[in-house]
Amino acid sequence: MLLTSSPVTVPRRLSRRVHTLSLNLFFQQGWLREMPFTFLKIGRSKNEQMAQRNNSSQMSECLNHMDSAGEGGEGSGRRPPQEPSTKRRHSQSSSAENTSFDFGENQEDTYPIGRLKKDPDCHMQLDSLSGGPHHTVLIDTKEFYDRKLTPYKGQHVWDSNHVKLPPGLPKSNAEARWRAVQRALHNLTMSKPSVGDVEMAIKSYNHSHQMQWPFDSLYTYFKCLNKKEKNFSSVISKMASLALQLPDLIKHPIPMLKQHRSHAITMSQVQISCLLANAFFCTFPHRNATKPGSEYSNYPTINFSSLFGNTCKRKTEKLRCLFHYFSTVTEEGTKPDGLVTFERICIPLNELPTWKEQQETLSNLHVTANGTIEKEGSGMLQVDFASKFVGGGVLGRGLVQEEIRFLLSPELIVARLFTEKLAENECLKITGVQTYSVCSGYSDSFEWLCPHKDDTERDEWKRRYCQIVALDALSFKDPREQYTEQNLKRELNKAYVGFRGDPNIPSDYTPAIATGNWGCGAFNGDPRLKALIQMMAAAVAKRDLAFFTFRNKNQAQELQKMHKLLKAHQVTVGQLYLLLKKYCDDYSHYQHKKNVFEFVREMASPSSQL
Template sequence: MKKFIIGYLAFCTNHGQARCQSKMASKNDSSQVSSCLNHSDQAKDSRAGLSQEPIRPSPPNQRHDEGFRTEATDSRQKPGDKAQPGGTWGEAKLKKEPECHMQLDKLCPNRNHTVLIDTNKFLHDRIVPYRGQHVWDSKHVKLPPHYPGNSKESRWAATQRALHGLMRHRGVSVGDVEGAIKTYNQAHNKDWNFDALRMYAHESKHETDFSKVIFKMANLALRLPELIQHPIPLLRQNCNLAITLSQEQISCLLANAFFCTFPHRNASHHGSEYSNFPTINFSRLFAENSPRTFQKLRALFHYFNTVTEDGTKPNGLVTFERICISSSEYPEWNKRTENLTNLCVYDNGFIEKEGKGMLQVDFAADLIGGGVLGRGLVQEEIRFLQCPELIVARLFTERLSDNECLKITGVQTYSNTLGYSDSFVWHSPHTDNTKRDEWKRRYCQIVAIDATNFKDSKLQFTETSIKRELLKAYVGFRNDPNIPIEYTPAIATGNWGCGAFKGDPMLKALIQMMAAAVAQRDLAYFTFNNKKQAEELQRMHELLKIHKMTVGKLYNLLQDYCEFSHHHKVKNVFKYISEKINSSNL
């Protein structure tokens, strides 16, 4: 196969450094309160458009050394398997972090970035909770210790008493856990069952001391008032907001999710308070008695066992950032003059492994995490089980709109897994040696973008559908405009939306190539053991590059294809475009 190798521009140059001398994030004043407590104004001040004070790095003086609908789009190899020689097409060198990392400014909060640790103490390498004034309103997470009292014993007092009961003896059973959870969730005494948890406790005796781990988890959950001393804003639609937490704070929140302590989060029906948010309490997972759930619980118990041991608990930070662009920033696709960027196609290997150091795409559901706490077990859910810190995003992230994505920076991988869907198994512990940036976040950045679920696959071949997918990919791929392109890693992606969502792999590949071109980022594309697709994709990319195809021209060709497919016997989009190019002077 003829290879068309596109020259790779050197990065980290003096020219790139000069370009980045733009306005950085505003500095914190003497009080962290003044810059992050005024949450009541956040929603209206950050509506529609980019945040006024986005998280930005400092100038590059040096590089740092250090029932959800989900989709099945890849298959799984053994842990440690890598793309084999000959399984990669396209020889462009793709940028990765930390090699292309631009040094960050000091960590500090602003109106669009809530930091739940004390940033002044962080400068002295201490991670301690930041103290603020808790609130109970529709703009923030309603935390269990602050549930308004309306009875003789507060809900949190009942929760404390129940969880302390799980710490009084070593022989704690699933029945004890069930009884404790139902103590403060009495409305669900009859409709919640714990069959899956009971099966797990029985079947996993050889690998987990169930009673010991429950003891440690209960102790961790009870530390919530100590570890979370500042209100957590909800990442609402049409708002550019970010939250940075410590990994210990995340583990505490997830321990509370396990014990189902979060109030107002058990009802998800239309019209309920959190109907537009994912579930966070683990009650549904405990009831789903199946091989899938058993494997999920293996991964989750390994995580909790790791984070509750002094020798293995993590000590870094993680940032969750909701990004929204306004209609004035939508690209006019038919007028874009950018040429396609570099493409490297892998017919095996994985986004999270071979794509390490790149911006890694989560083939997300619009409710983040999809069915990770239910029956779902495909690309997104598997990633959330390998990196359970991702699950905490369900606590505060509202359903994603078409012009939004969620970007997560710094999560740790705890587990190796095998298989996919019904063949999925938890395999073994994973030791994550990924380096950390100046904010003590691992060099792991994931972007959650949700594809359209096409119940009728023909519906994707319309201008409206193509523009929607282009916009969603673009908002996910788009980088902070204040960061020079030389410091922007490539994107690791694949057959986004091409499983149960019925997306056409060829069309989705072209859409992602176009969005990446406008975002000025290279692509690593994983076809998950489909060698034929890999070869066809690389040939198409080479053809488009040889003919200097712009995004605008390619967009118009796609519109022509949509019109053609409505009136003629449909040929695949690659073949149609190839014939058009070869028969004209495009």
């Protein structure tokens, strides 16, 4: 029986508040006179209106919490908000996409981060873990409620809709290759294996790549080990044993998360560790060819072969992160015992917002030059500045925001096994991953520092309160290409797909979004334009934002001023969209005269001193 459910959580329906927004905006340009203006006096507070519509004790508790904790805006849970728990410290990484701005004023007051909603405080209690057509569960749910994580039994299949597992090869060659894998990995468990033994084992069942795959990066890593890390042989032996457990731990087909189809997979952290051990030993068949037209050309790579060759400091530090992860998950005392959900979300094009007609004004914004998404954004929906192939260059030389996030929480890497590249109206949400390492630096300065003990609480499905959304921005060889209405709408739609919560869960039960310079840096996005896009998408999704500029104080000051201006004049998302469209339409005229913030400031409030 295939265990699934659609959607992943089925919350109790509660009345939703209707956003009615007043605006009083002066525009000098005649081209905007057609924009609709609405004037409305709001008498009662939001909480009073909601309390009157729903008298349930659960809603009352949530509203009481909101009075003290502030407003915000997705969540997949459903229990009444609790007293704020002690804040946990997540590992550090400098996930920076730096851009400099030349503004010298002090940053103005920003919305307090402590008032933004976070999990588990705004969590709604989950329904029982179960299944249906859109949610595959790889553990036995009956056993789960007896506090056992037992693999769910099914019948493996070998087709394009499911992961092709090494033991499941067609009978014609399954016995030969899987037996070769078993022999090679078994040998690694019986001795104190060296790097040479690992290389020999991997090449013994990957004959066509024996001359193509160098292992110099793995040799360099071994030479650089410090005294605390001198456990290479022991960890390799345990990893080999873990990889050999694949037939016992994965007993049900794993569906491929294909384009244009919403689907979720929930599996245990132990199952993930087994799949990643197999990825390390490069056992997954048909996953090494990456040329256009090859069977998996539309998927990220998963076997670790590309990490072992072409040595550089970046790969050495990546291997430090990964070996610490494997050391943790192969020790009985530190083996994780929770679940993780990977959910591909596709919103049909006809359900995406008509941006010029949106009447929402901007939601609350906390903007700061200090802190990081994964640490200070703990408990919020954390944005992964993703590649359309999730994980980007994590198994190669890439080492910016997405790759660092995947190294801090290597369980994310398993998404590469089954996630087809993201289409323009899709995202991938991952709930429940654990953080294993403390790191510092960025790109060439990245370093693994030490282990991290993750004390994040778990929800009713034993998933840690950590939700990450992979959003791929457009990449522009020429930055001028982004200033078109088509590209503006594409980025708005992509951000909205990632930010939108479960439509059945009221926005008051959804945490804020933790984000930053999405699509800037190597993708050449304009940080000002991308910030406006994310604020607009968050407003329509009815969620607040925490925006981290990664030590760029000038950018934080400028963004705070722009947000304050737009809030003060109650500019709607639709009005702001038309302003941005005008800027894009006439970009050749404006590009050397004013940036997008200066243009919006001038058009929205000519008398403003900001």
